[in-house]
Amino acid sequence: MSSAVADARTDSTAAPPSEKAALAPVLRVQNLEVTYYTDLGRAKALDDVSFELRSGEKLGMVGESGSGKSTLALAMMRMIKPPGRIEGGRAIVGDTDLMSLDEDGMRHARLSKIAYIPQGAMNSLNPVTRIGAQMVDAVKSHLSRESRSAVEDRCAHALRSVDLDPGVFRMYAHELSGGMKQRVCIAIGILLQPQVIIADEPTSALDVVTQRQVMETIDRVQDEINAAVILIGHDMGLMAQFVDKVAVMYAGRLVEVATVREMFTDPKHPYSQALISSLPNLNNKGVFQGIPGLAPSLLRLPGGCAFHPRCPHGQEELQRSVRPEPVTLASGRIVTCHLYSGEAKHG
Amino acid sequence: MDNLLELKNVSKVYSRGVVNAQSTIALQDISLTLREDEPTILTVAGESGSGKTTLAMLLLGFITPTTGQIVYRGKNITTLQGKERMAYRREVQAVFQDPFAVFNPFYTVDHLLTVPIRRFKLAKSKADARNRMDEALTAVGLRPEDVLGRFPHQLSGGQRQRINVARALLLKPRLLIADEPVSMVDASLRANILETLRNLQRDHGVSIIYITHDLTTAYHISKSIIVLYRGGVMEAGDVDTVIKDPQHPYTRLLVDSIPWPNLDQRWGAEKIIARSGGNSEGCRFRSRCPAAMEICKTQPPLFRINDHHTAACYLYEKQPEVAAENLSELLPV
Numbered sequence: 001m002s003s004a005v006a007d008a009r010t011d012s013t014a015a016p017p018s019e020k021a022a023l024a025p026v027l028r029v030q031n032l033e034v035t036y037y038t039d040l041g042r043a044k045a046l047d048d049v050s051f052e053l054r055s056g057e058k059l060g061m062v063g064e065s066g067s068g069k070s071t072l073a074l075a076m077m078r079m080i081k082p083p084g085r086i087e088g089g090r091a092i093v094g095d096t097d098l099m100s101l102d103e104d105g106m107r108h109a110r111l112s113k114i115a116y117i118p119q120g121a122m123n124s125l126n127p128v129t130r131i132g133a134q135m136v137d138a139v140k141s142h143l144s145r146e147s148r149s150a151v152e153d154r155c156a157h158a159l160r161s162v163d164l165d166p167g168v169f170r171m172y173a174h175e176l177s178g179g180m181k182q183r184v185c186i187a188i189g190i191l192l193q194p195q196v197i198i199a200d201e202p203t204s205a206l207d208v209v210t211q212r213q214v215m216e217t218i219d220r221v222q223d224e225i226n227a228a229v230i231l232i233g234h235d236m237g238l239m240a241q242f243v244d245k246v247a248v249m250y251a252g253r254l255v256e257v258a259t260v261r262e263m264f265t266d267p268k269h270p271y272s273q274a275l276i277s278s279l280p281n282l283n284n285k286g287v288f289q290g291i292p293g294l295a296p297s298l299l300r301l302p303g304g305c306a307f308h309p310r311c312p313h314g315q316e317e318l319q320r321s322v323r324p325e326p327v328t329l330a331s332g333r334i335v336t337c338h339l340y341s342g343e344a345k346h347g
Numbered sequence: 348m349d350n351l352l353e354l355k356n357v358s359k360v361y362s363r364g365v366v367n368a369q370s371t372i373a374l375q376d377i378s379l380t381l382r383e384d385e386p387t388i389l390t391v392a393g394e395s396g397s398g399k400t401t402l403a404m405l406l407l408g409f410i411t412p413t414t415g416q417i418v419y420r421g422k423n424i425t426t427l428q429g430k431e432r433m434a435y436r437r438e439v440q441a442v443f444q445d446p447f448a449v450f451n452p453f454y455t456v457d458h459l460l461t462v463p464i465r466r467f468k469l470a471k472s473k474a475d476a477r478n479r480m481d482e483a484l485t486a487v488g489l490r491p492e493d494v495l496g497r498f499p500h501q502l503s504g505g506q507r508q509r510i511n512v513a514r515a516l517l518l519k520p521r522l523l524i525a526d527e528p529v530s531m532v533d534a535s536l537r538a539n540i541l542e543t544l545r546n547l548q549r550d551h552g553v554s555i556i557y558i559t560h561d562l563t564t565a566y567h568i569s570k571s572i573i574v575l576y577r578g579g580v581m582e583a584g585d586v587d588t589v590i591k592d593p594q595h596p597y598t599r600l601l602v603d604s605i606p607w608p609n610l611d612q613r614w615g616a617e618k619i620i621a622r623s624g625g626n627s628e629g630c631r632f633r634s635r636c637p638a639a640m641e642i643c644k645t646q647p648p649l650f651r652i653n654d655h656h657t658a659a660c661y662l663y664e665k666q667p668e669v670a671a672e673n674l675s676e677l678l679p680v
């Protein structure tokens with residue numbers, strides 16, 4: 001079983017994963033920008049987003065609805081549809097800039113370099129063809145010369161990795177439970193052992209027990225193929241249980257990137273602080289602390305820092321008129337807030 | 348004793364097919380009492396397929412029980428007619444899961460509020476109607492001028508869900524059935540909606556049946572809890588004891604799987620046994636239970652663990668049994 005993985009790995013990448021791969025980031029997103037040209041005006045859904053991820057790392061992407069989390073995933077997959085447009089930036093997987101590939105190159109990169117498990121993926125399975133046929137389709141479109149039996153081995157292996165019986169290969173979607181369908185989607189995502197997996201709210205429709213099973217599956221599969229995982233969601237509890245790093249998005253910008261421990265014990269950005277203090281736990285029963293105010297419309301962003309109308313420190317002239325730039329603090333975490341503009345790492 | 352709502356041994360069986368009739372027991376032998384003078388928040392928790400939405404549908408009178416009775420203020424709800432039926436329709440209100448699906452996109456949100464006012468003839472004049480709408484919206488923490496006259500797509504999910512709560516409030520209900528009201532709302536807005544619901548109970552004397560799979564919010568909002576699994580009660584009692592000290596192996600699994608936003612409180616390590624079909628006899632959780640015994644092939648009754656805690660599990664067979672009808676006596680209000 002493990003040799004099959006190793007073989008596939010050496011086939012698809014020039015060098016086997018070595019110490020070098022562990023050091024260099026497998027994913028580098030640089031200054032990614034997406035704008036939607038709507039009838040009501042331009043909405044900048046992604047504004048100068050940059051971050052890096054190493055193989056084996058898990059990044060949680062959190063933020064309110066409309067903050068640009070899913071747009072970021074779609075932009076990395078180059079699946080933004082008009083009226084949206086990728087205006088600039090790069091997304092480098094290994095040493096390939098996805099943004100510079102032609103359509104056909106990108107089609108091949110999807111699933112083999114970067115896989116995307118969309119929100120509600122389990123409802124995307126075709127109800128009238130067997131699970132197996134859908135898996136074989138995915139492999140065939142990338143590796144058209146692979147033999148029938150090799151393809152089926154690959155599928156059976158993927159199903160086993162997500163803890164499903166190989167018999168699922170011959171079943172239809174309606175014969176599976178929600179959690180099983182979600183695991184089928186993960187199995188399809190890992191068929192070609194991508195270096196980056198993006199999972200957009202993979203468990204939002206599942207109950208806690210199934211959710212835990214699915215997350216444990218992703219965890220194990222990730223270990224097996226040593227991919228980098230981006231988990232998009234707004235459930236901070238799930239983030240605490242699963243990811244290594246948390247990135248907080250607000251109105252299309254990354255406002256903070258920190259390790260999960262830093263984020264939970266010492267959030268820096270006022271929005272992250274509000275997010276963390278709004279979390280329920282067993283010790284503050286009956287205390288409901290929401291975040292005051294509403295997420296701004298991307299069409300009419302407040303000037304200066306987009307968070308200033310909701311920010312307890314936001315009433316200064318600086319916050320209202322000057323856009324904060326990302327600052328890297330001494331510990332390596334990144335914060336986009338005027339409060340920390342004087343604390344930039346030196347050297 | 349004045350009971351607002353009484354469920355007497357209610358079961359619901361869905362059957363399909365004529366020749367090879369197959370039936371699914373969606374809810375089995377549930378008894379429950381809510382008192383009129385003590386408004387409370389009761390959580391009904393369980394995973395998908397546990398029968399929690401069937402319970403909501405039964406309480407709202409959308410489906411009728413296969414056996415047993417649902418009695419609202421002394422009257423069986425399936426035989427209500429005329430005025431009494433209208434009164435029941437008004438006094439028992441619902442908030443559903445999806446704040447996007449309940450609005451008609453062609454109407455402004457006012458429509459959702461004016462229809463019930465007209466239907467139940469709540470207002471004498473236009474100004475009176477407007478006052479009532481303003482009052483209900485203010486009670487859920489919305490500024491009427493922010494939302495009235497707007498179309499659903501112009502409002503956020505949280506605002507829409509609060510309008511749903513306002514609609515229910517407008518009718519001055521006695522009982523609110525909230526079926527997963529926050530599961531589709533952003534975490535930061537959940538707090539606001541839950542607080543609105545709690546204030547409804549505290550300040551307006553509305554009893555709430557809070558149906559959810561999310562034990563975290565259940566813990567924060569409710570007083571007592573019933574845990575369902577495949578149509579049967581597994582454990583019930585005071586929400587604090589059930590969640591902090593779960594006794595039934597199923598509840599333990601549930602509580603263990605809550606992703607607490609706390610780095611020092613990790614998911615349990617033991618392997619989850621996948622759900623398999625079948626076993627209609629005996630304990631429903633048997634096939635997944637790490638503690639399954641021979642005796643579990645017969646249906647376990649409820650055992651009383653203490654005054655406010657009961658579990659349907661043979662691990663506690665030394666404890667006195669509780670008749671299913673008396674479940675409510677163990678639920679604090």
